[in-house]
Amino acid sequence: MWCDLDDEVGVEGCGDAFEQGSGSASWTESCTTAMWYSPGMEASAAIERINALLDASGPETSNTSMRIPTALRDAAAFAVRELGVASSATALTSAALRASLEAVVMQAALDEHYAHHPQARPDLGDLAVAAAEIDGHPLAVEPERLRRAAAEIAGHHPDASPDDVLLWAEARALPAA
Amino acid sequence: MTRLVVLDNEAVQAIQDPLHRKHRQVMSHAQVVAIRKRSAVAIKIVIPAAVRVEAGWDRTSRAWVLLNRLRIADIPLDAANANTAAAIRSRTGVSVADVHLGAVIQSASAEQITVITSDPGDIRRVAGDKNITVAAI
Numbered sequence: 357m358w359c360d361l362d363d364e365v366g367v368e369g370c371g372d373a374f375e376q377g378s379g380s381a382s383w384t385e386s387c388t389t390a391m392w393y394s395p396g397m398e399a400s401a402a403i404e405r406i407n408a409l410l411d412a413s414g415p416e417t418s419n420t421s422m423r424i425p426t427a428l429r430d431a432a433a434f435a436v437r438e439l440g441v442a443s444s445a446t447a448l449t450s451a452a453l454r455a456s457l458e459a460v461v462m463q464a465a466l467d468e469h470y471a472h473h474p475q476a477r478p479d480l481g482d483l484a485v486a487a488a489e490i491d492g493h494p495l496a497v498e499p500e501r502l503r504r505a506a507a508e509i510a511g512h513h514p515d516a517s518p519d520d521v522l523l524w525a526e527a528r529a530l531p532a533a
Numbered sequence: 534m535t536r537l538v539v540l541d542n543e544a545v546q547a548i549q550d551p552l553h554r555k556h557r558q559v560m561s562h563a564q565v566v567a568i569r570k571r572s573a574v575a576i577k578i579v580i581p582a583a584v585r586v587e588a589g590w591d592r593t594s595r596a597w598v599l600l601n602r603l604r605i606a607d608i609p610l611d612a613a614n615a616n617t618a619a620a621i622r623s624r625t626g627v628s629v630a631d632v633h634l635g636a637v638i639q640s641a642s643a644e645q646i647t648v649i650t651s652d653p654g655d656i657r658r659v660a661g662d663k664n665i666t667v668a669a670i
Binding site: 466 | 538557558561562564570599601604645666
């Protein structure tokens with residue numbers, strides 16, 4: 357292990373701190389040791405590397421100097437002790453971090469695919485239909501109604517989620533009182 | 534609540550091939566899973582090993598790069614699943630891939646199971662009494 361989590365650690369080293377904001381990502385240099393990727397690393401290679409690290413499920417662990425807000429640490433400890441949400445605060449933190457990274461890398465893989473195949477990118481209507489199908493929502497059998505709802509909501513709320521569309525379509529389907 | 538999304542052979546083919554007529558549809562399912570994961574929903578996509586074999590999905594091949602990156606977990610055909618699958622096959626006569634899929638459904642502990650499939654009929658047959666959601670493609 358070459359550097360601590362404040363420097364964003366890889367198994368074989370570390371690189372630049374990766375900061376993800378609202379829909380955009382930026383890199384800030386902070387590591388003083390050898391990098392396993394460069395700031396200009398292809399997203400594709402980063403996805404591969406993160407996936408490989410997530411798949412490496414060996415027993416090796418590391419102490420880190422990762423700094424987290426004290427209140428958050430205390431909340432995690434309290435949740436473990438009083439609610440039994442995990443075997444330890446460390447286990448809770450690791451699980452949350454893994455889930456977060458899996459979400460990030462999955463979206464990065466999809467985004468890269470959309471960049472090469474723009475026609476594959478689903479629109480809000482497609483996503484609403486897919487969400488309904490995954491959930492077994494009654495409106496899954498009415499995809500055109502969902503697409504209309506998506507078109508209506510997208511005009512006013514460009515950041516609407518597929519679940520927002522389902523809710524809107526469901527409300528629109530209710531008989532007037 | 535944990536949710537499981539299981540892919541069948543055609544769902545795999547549809548993701549793998551950007552020119553497949555159902556590509557965008559199944560990409561929509563994958564995108565919804567990604568959105569849900571980002572919202573901290575306990576949801577994951579899995580592939581029964583026998584379905585992966587039937588689909589020809591070799592994780593060491595660059596031809597399968599997108600699927601390899603989507604955090605889709607293999608469910609092995611272990612001894613317990615093989616027994617369940619054999620019983621399903623005796624009862625239904627459907628393909629080995631589909632009976633493995635049935636065994637995965639029947640042994641899953643997830644509260645909600647969704648199968649993305651081009652053959653809803655066979656999937657309901659192999660699911661037995663298990664309550665599942667079928668997303669037909």
